[in-house]
Amino acid sequence: MITLSNVSKSFDGGETFAVRNLSLTVDDGETLVLLGSSGCGKTTTLKMINRLIEATEGRIEVGGRDVAGLDPVGLRRAIGYVFQGIGLFPHMTVRQNIEVVPRLLAWPAEKRRRRALELLELVDLPPDQYAERLPRRLSGGQQQRVGVARALAADPAHLLMDEPFGALDALSRDALQQEMLDLKRRLGKTVVFVTHDIFEALTLGDRIAVLHRGELQQVGPKEELLGRPATPFVRELFEKPAKQLAAYREAL
Amino acid sequence: MPDWVQFVVERLPELGLRTVQHLALTGVSTALAVLVGVPLGILALRVARLKGLILGTAGILQTIPSLALLTLLLVLFHKIGALPAIVALTLYALLPIVRNTVTGLEGISADILEAARGIGMTPRQETFMVRLPLALPVIIAGVRTAAVTAVGVATLSAFIGAGGLGQFINRGLALANWGLILLGAIPAAILALLVDLLVAGVRWAVDPERRIERRRRPDTALRCLALAAPVLLLAGGSLGYARTRPDVTIGSKPFTEQIILGHMLAELIEAHTDLKVDRRFCLGGTMICHEALDNGEIDLYIEYTGTGLMAVLGRDMIADPDEVYRVVSREYLDKFDARWMPPLGLNNTYAIAVRREDAKRHGWEKVSDLRPYAAELRIGFPFEFYERPDGYQPFTAAYGFEFGEVREVQAGLMYDVIRAGEVDVIPAFATDGRIAEYDLVPLEDDRRFFPPYYAAPVVRTTTLLRYPRLEPVLAKLAGVLDDETMQRLNFRVDGKGEAPDAVAREFLSSERLLP
Numbered sequence: 001m002i003t004l005s006n007v008s009k010s011f012d013g014g015e016t017f018a019v020r021n022l023s024l025t026v027d028d029g030e031t032l033v034l035l036g037s038s039g040c041g042k043t044t045t046l047k048m049i050n051r052l053i054e055a056t057e058g059r060i061e062v063g064g065r066d067v068a069g070l071d072p073v074g075l076r077r078a079i080g081y082v083f084q085g086i087g088l089f090p091h092m093t094v095r096q097n098i099e100v101v102p103r104l105l106a107w108p109a110e111k112r113r114r115r116a117l118e119l120l121e122l123v124d125l126p127p128d129q130y131a132e133r134l135p136r137r138l139s140g141g142q143q144q145r146v147g148v149a150r151a152l153a154a155d156p157a158h159l160l161m162d163e164p165f166g167a168l169d170a171l172s173r174d175a176l177q178q179e180m181l182d183l184k185r186r187l188g189k190t191v192v193f194v195t196h197d198i199f200e201a202l203t204l205g206d207r208i209a210v211l212h213r214g215e216l217q218q219v220g221p222k223e224e225l226l227g228r229p230a231t232p233f234v235r236e237l238f239e240k241p242a243k244q245l246a247a248y249r250e251a252l
Numbered sequence: 253m254p255d256w257v258q259f260v261v262e263r264l265p266e267l268g269l270r271t272v273q274h275l276a277l278t279g280v281s282t283a284l285a286v287l288v289g290v291p292l293g294i295l296a297l298r299v300a301r302l303k304g305l306i307l308g309t310a311g312i313l314q315t316i317p318s319l320a321l322l323t324l325l326l327v328l329f330h331k332i333g334a335l336p337a338i339v340a341l342t343l344y345a346l347l348p349i350v351r352n353t354v355t356g357l358e359g360i361s362a363d364i365l366e367a368a369r370g371i372g373m374t375p376r377q378e379t380f381m382v383r384l385p386l387a388l389p390v391i392i393a394g395v396r397t398a399a400v401t402a403v404g405v406a407t408l409s410a411f412i413g414a415g416g417l418g419q420f421i422n423r424g425l426a427l428a429n430w431g432l433i434l435l436g437a438i439p440a441a442i443l444a445l446l447v448d449l450l451v452a453g454v455r456w457a458v459d460p461e462r463r464i465e466r467r468r469r470p471d472t473a474l475r476c477l478a479l480a481a482p483v484l485l486l487a488g489g490s491l492g493y494a495r496t497r498p499d500v501t502i503g504s505k506p507f508t509e510q511i512i513l514g515h516m517l518a519e520l521i522e523a524h525t526d527l528k529v530d531r532r533f534c535l536g537g538t539m540i541c542h543e544a545l546d547n548g549e550i551d552l553y554i555e556y557t558g559t560g561l562m563a564v565l566g567r568d569m570i571a572d573p574d575e576v577y578r579v580v581s582r583e584y585l586d587k588f589d590a591r592w593m594p595p596l597g598l599n600n601t602y603a604i605a606v607r608r609e610d611a612k613r614h615g616w617e618k619v620s621d622l623r624p625y626a627a628e629l630r631i632g633f634p635f636e637f638y639e640r641p642d643g644y645q646p647f648t649a650a651y652g653f654e655f656g657e658v659r660e661v662q663a664g665l666m667y668d669v670i671r672a673g674e675v676d677v678i679p680a681f682a683t684d685g686r687i688a689e690y691d692l693v694p695l696e697d698d699r700r701f702f703p704p705y706y707a708a709p710v711v712r713t714t715t716l717l718r719y720p721r722l723e724p725v726l727a728k729l730a731g732v733l734d735d736e737t738m739q740r741l742n743f744r745v746d747g748k749g750e751a752p753d754a755v756a757r758e759f760l761s762s763e764r765l766l767p
Contacts, residue, residue: 050370052366052369052370073372073373073374074372075372076369076370076371076372077371077372078372081367081370081371083363083366083367083370084363085361085362085363085364085366085367086363086367087363087364087366087367087368087370088364088367089364089367089368089381089382089386090364090386090460091385091386091460092460100371100381101371101372104371104372104373104377134460134461150371151371
């Protein structure tokens with residue numbers, strides 16, 4: 001479980017706030033999507049959870065423990081992270097990339113290796129084909145599968161995903177989203193997933209939190225957001241695609 | 253066989269020795285620079301406050317002209333030879349390595365660094381697991397620059413007695429002998445290319461693509477070879493350097509007569525004993541030769557009594573040659589634990605020389621005769637003469653006049669410059685063959701200003717004790733050369749371009765000094 005209580009972040013000493021007075025709970029095994037346009041504070045929120053960014057105010061708990069009291073390095077190793085820029089280490093093979101966190105945690109080599117191969121199967125990259133290749137030989141979609149495998153390597157209970165499929169082409173994105181759904185079901189991780197893509201949010205989120213200019217607009221299951229939007233911003237956000245589609249139809 | 257082939261073949265053993273020395277100097281200093289420079293680069297990255305200091309210092313070090321740095325270290329260490337040379341070369345190699353290390357470590361893309369931090373690497377792990385391996389190609393490029401530069405700068409270290417291919421270049425410059433210059437320069441250039449290739453090989457071998465994706469056998473073997481080659485070469489060079497450590501090292505100053513006499517000493521010792529001789533000729537000048545002797549970098553060289561008396565001991569001039577010899581013998585034994593062997597016979601004092609036609613026209617016979625004309629006359633000499641206690645300043649004081657213009661001219665070029673009419677007066681060496689050949693006239697030193705400069709081997713006492721056979725061998729040269737003979741020998745080298753070692757050998761055998 002991840003809990004944020006009255007969390008704020010200001011980068012300029014209190015003049016303006018990237019995130020203001022945010023309270024959220026992510027239940028065990030749940031996928032919460034942080035949805036919003038760029039600059040709304042969703043990535044900042046995500047990075048505060050594993051202390052890549054320090055909160056200015058408020059309290060964040062992961063698994064019941066206040067992160068402010070934890071060693072940030074240990075905290076990050078305990079939370080899986082999938083990066084927007086993928087961020088595979090280009091000098092390491094696919095297998096070595098997946099093994100990085102277990103290596104930092106000083107797992108024995110054989111256990112690391114077994115885990116890496118197992119994860120490659122899981123993300124649908126046959127190990128005998130991909131384990132010993134360098135990341136640059138892989139397509140973008142394949143690379144991010146490795147990114148997901150890397151995040152899962154040490155079997156963390158919590159997973160942070162920062163627009164992980166944002167840089168991929170539409171086809172790869174669809175495929176990975178489907179696989180993500182599958183993984184969710186099989187692994188039961190607690191996931192915070194950041195995206196600006198409404199359909200991705202609707203596809204993957206058990207609940208969706210809409211952020212705008214650093215403030216929480218509404219949080220709830222998709223039925224609730226679509227059926228009973230709490231603010232004009234939320235209504236506009238979900239109606240816009242339908243309106244656009246209608247406008248195109250009209251024009252044809 | 254073409255002449256040049258014979259020229260090279262005759263010098264092949266020495267060429268091997270110098271190449272090994274050169275390789276050792278370059279390799280050891282580049283290796284040291286890597287050992288110091290890469291950690292410094294990492295430090296600059298990790299401790300932001302130190303970055304400016306580290307890069308700035310390395311930058312300043314490299315702006316110091318190489319010769320000046322070598323000389324500076326010579327003064328600081330009071331030691332000539334390999335140590336100051338390696339220190340200087342290391343300091344030079346530092347900048348490209350430090351700079352490339354910092355650039356490489358800083359040039360990692362933000363995505364990768366965010367990932368390193370986000371998955372829980374400490375800053376230290378980030379540096380060593382991510383930044384350093386990714387910066388490797390850039391760092392190696394820096395090492396490549398450093399190593400190739402070091403090969404070039406190492407040619408200068410012969411100047412302070414560290415050996416290497418610069419020996420040939422210095423000797424060639426002193427003798428105006430193109431063959432010798434090229435004998436140093438061409439192998440140095442080849443060495444630079446080779447070193448460049450070796451480092452490029454390392455770069456090739458550590459490429460992750462090759463390391464990981466092509467694990468086929470021939471490729472792996474080649475990679476191991478590329479990685480091992482520089483290490484083997486470095487080890488070989490250093491070992492060679494250590495093993496070629498000669499029994500007796502002979503020094504010389506950088507001019508023809510010294511080189512011929514140096515060869516005579518070497519040929520004589522080699523012919524009569526089985527000692528291994530290293531000819532470390534063309535050291536930077538009197539003080540460097542003396543320091544080298546005092547520190548044991550060389551065992552002997554030919555010194556002149558007057559130079560020993562005034563330049564080395566700092567004593568006032570004494571006109572009586574025997575008295576000078578007695579004083580230097582006593583004082584050298586006292587102060588430097590070195591022995592003056594019996595003089596060879598020649599007196600290479602300074603002779604104020606003018607063109608014969610000028611002397612005839614104005615009726616010059618003595619130096620004092622120049623006084624009324626001095627303001628119109630131009631004198632040219634090498635910088636050493638300016639600083640000596642028996643040099644230009646005291647000379648003008650003794651004779652009571654100065655010349656209208658003073659030009660600095662390299663010792664070897666002095667005679668050509670006066671012949672070409674670019675200067676009118678030179679302090680010639682009395683034994684220089686070009687005095688007669690170029691139609692110059694030495695004027696009589698009527699105030700007896702210039703002290704006697706009888707040439708004699710100066711040897712470290714410890715060397716004489718270690719090799720007792722040496723003393724009778726060196727004594728064979730006592731009194732065998734007078735000024736005219738020396739002039740002739742000098743001219744065979746300076747004027748006719750004969751090889752100084754051959755001239756020395758022929759003279760010795762004509763005097764029946766070789767077995």
